[in-house]
Amino acid sequence: MSSEHNQFEEGTRQRLLEAAGEVFAEHGFRAATIREICGRAEVNIAAVNYYFRDKEGLYEEVLQYAHRRALETYPAEPPGGEDVSHEERLRVFIRSFLDRILGPGRPAWHGKLMAREIVEPTAALDALVEQSIRPLQTVLLGIIRGLVGPGVSEWMLRLCSISVVGQCMHWCLARPVLRRLHPQLEYSTKDIEMVAEHVTQFSLAALHNLPREEQRSCTA
C-alpha cells in the first residue's frame, strides 16, 4: 500500500472517529445510528466494519480517542517530574483535569460523551476505566501520598482522591444546574482558571489539615 493510500485511510478513520464522537454525544450509544455517523463523515457504511468491526468497536475507540487527544493537549503532569513540589503537581493535575473536561482545546462533544458514559455506562466502560481513568488515578494517589506523608491508610488516600476528582467532575456533570444556580458563570477560560485555583486551595487546605487519627476503612 502506498503512503498516499495510508494517509487516505488515516483520514477516513479519523473522520469516522470525529463524526461518531459528535453523534454518540448527541444521541447516546443506543440511539445513535451508523447511518448518521457515516453520513456526517461522508464515508461508506462498510468503512465502520472495515476499521472498527461494529458499532460497539467504533464507540470504544471513540472514547479512548477522545481521552487520548485531551491528554495530549492537557497533560496531567508538569514537565520536570520529580523536581516539582507536590503542591505544584496537584495544581497542574487539577487545572489539566478541568481543561480536559471543560477547556476550549478539545472537541466540543468530548465532555458530553464522557458524562454520558460515566453516568449511564455501556460495555465500553471497563476498557475506559482500565486504559484511561486508572492511570490518572495512580498519578493522583501518588501526589496525595506525597502531600499527606506517611501513616495514612491506602483507603484514606483513595477517599481523598475521590474528593479532589469529585470537585472537578461536578463542574462538568452538573453544568446545567450550576449555570442556573450561579448565572454569573460563563465557563470561560478565566472561570476555569478561577475554579482550578479554588479546587486546588480547598484541597490543599483539607489535605494539610486532615485529622491524623482518622484511619477509616470501608465495608470490605
Place this chain on the structure above:
Amino acid sequence: MSSEHNQFEEGTRQRLLEAAGEVFAEHGFRAATIREICGRAEVNIAAVNYYFRDKEGLYEEVLQYAHRRALETYPAEPPGGEDVSHEERLRVFIRSFLDRILGPGRPAWHGKLMAREIVEPTAALDALVEQSIRPLQTVLLGIIRGLVGPGVSEWMLRLCSISVVGQCMHWCLARPVLRRLHPQLEYSTKDIEMVAEHVTQFSLAALHNLPREEQRSCTA
C-alpha cells in the same frame, strides 16, 4: 366527592408517580412512553391527562415528588436549629444529602432519575432548581458562612458550597466508575456512613484553613 373517592384518586395519582419514576429513570424522558407508565401503574391512559395534563407535566411532578419524599425521609437540617454548632449542621447536611441520593430509604429509581435530569436536562430542570435545589443551596451557604466567619466574599462561599456538593454528588453520578476503581465499595449503609464522615472531615479541614486573603471573583 366522597372521601373514599378522594382516597381512590390519591391512590391512582400516587401509583402513576411511582410507575413514571421507574420508567423515566430507566429510559429517560424522551424514550419513556405513557403507554408503559400506565401499564405499570395499571391505570387508564386518560388518567395522565386528567392528573398531570401531559407527559411533560407528569415528568415535572415526578421530579418534585422524588425530591420531596427524599427530604421527608432525610431532612437537611438537624432538629434544634440554631442551638446546633455549624460543624454539626454541616455533618447532618452532608449525611442527609448522601442518604437522599444513595441511601436505602428512597425509591431505587430516585438517584438515577436525578442523575439523568442533571446531566441531560429537560425543560423541567428550571422548576427543579428553583423549587428543590436552590432552597438546599441557601441552607448550605448559611452553614458555610457560619463556619468561615466574616470577611469572605459571597462568591467564595458559593465556590465552597460547590466543593461540598461536588464531593457528595460524585458518589452518585460516577458510581459505575467508582465501583470499578474501588471494588471493595459496596455502597452499603456502612459505606455511606464512612463516606459522609470523610466528606465532612475533608470539608471542615478545608473550610477552617482556607487562605483568608483569597478574594477571587468570577468573570462577571
